[in-house]
Amino acid sequence: MTLTEPDPSIDILFSAERIAARVEELAEEIVSGTADFSGSTDPSGELLIVVILKGSFVFAADLIRALDRAGASPRVDFITLSSYGAGTASSGTVTLTHDLAEDVAGRSVLIVDDVLESGRTLAFACETLRSRGAADVRTCLLLDKPEKREVPIEADYVGFAIGDQFVVGYGLDMAHRYRGLPYIGVVRTV
Ligand code: IMP
Ligand code: MG
Numbered sequence: 582m583t584l585t586e587p588d589p590s591i592d593i594l595f596s597a598e599r600i601a602a603r604v605e606e607l608a609e610e611i612v613s614g615t616a617d618f619s620g621s622t623d624p625s626g627e628l629l630i631v632v633i634l635k636g637s638f639v640f641a642a643d644l645i646r647a648l649d650r651a652g653a654s655p656r657v658d659f660i661t662l663s664s665y666g667a668g669t670a671s672s673g674t675v676t677l678t679h680d681l682a683e684d685v686a687g688r689s690v691l692i693v694d695d696v697l698e699s700g701r702t703l704a705f706a707c708e709t710l711r712s713r714g715a716a717d718v719r720t721c722l723l724l725d726k727p728e729k730r731e732v733p734i735e736a737d738y739v740g741f742a743i744g745d746q747f748v749v750g751y752g753l754d755m756a757h758r759y760r761g762l763p764y765i766g767v768v769r770t771v
Contacts, residue, residue, distance in 0.1 A: 591767065629685065631660055631690055631710065635752075636696065656683070662678070688717075689717040697725045697726065700731060720736040720738070724743055748765050
């Protein structure tokens with residue numbers, strides 16, 4: 582296999598080109614919506630992007646550069662939340678394994694995460710930031726699996742909706758593999 586050939590064990594759902602085009606659109610949507618981010622008491626009015634690690638680091642890296650092209654220059658911070666361990670089924674309990682460096686009180690925050698599935702991770706992140714006094718909390722998810730929702734929560738910005746399938750690539754892993762793939766796909770089981 583050469584570096585440019587797709588991994589034969591993966592069925593590609595979203596190509597690198599399709600992801601790049603959608604990330605550009607999302608950045609435009611976010612920038613045109615930032616006027617609606619309300620209640621910030623931060624005098625700089627700066628948007629703070631909170632990236633939920635690890636799965637969304639590739640998406641976030643592309644999104645902040647697309648935001649810059651769209652005219653926004655947000656601050657960026659990171660939080661590590663875990664609900665999966667090394668398997669492909671959520672454990673049901675979200676744990677905070679690495680906290681933010683920034684104080685979010687009074688800030689307008691945009692949470693960036695990879696996949697919205699049961700909703701527990703996103704709900705936990707939103708509750709945590711609101712309980713710390715964030716003035717406005719919005720959410721941007723690369724992928725949404727609406728069929729899998731167990732907690733009533735929706736994202737403000739969604740890249741793509743998908744069915745009940747476990748996906749890898751573009752930062753997403755299966756037991757720590759496949760994060761470096763430029764596309765998003767499903768691992769073939771046979
Ligand atoms: P939730 O808490 O059930 O909504 O799960 C969300 C988290 O599970 C995401 O932040 C991902 O890290 C992980 N996750 C959910 N589905 C997938 C998938 O298909 N591939 C890789 N990670 C996933
Ligand atoms: Mg995650």
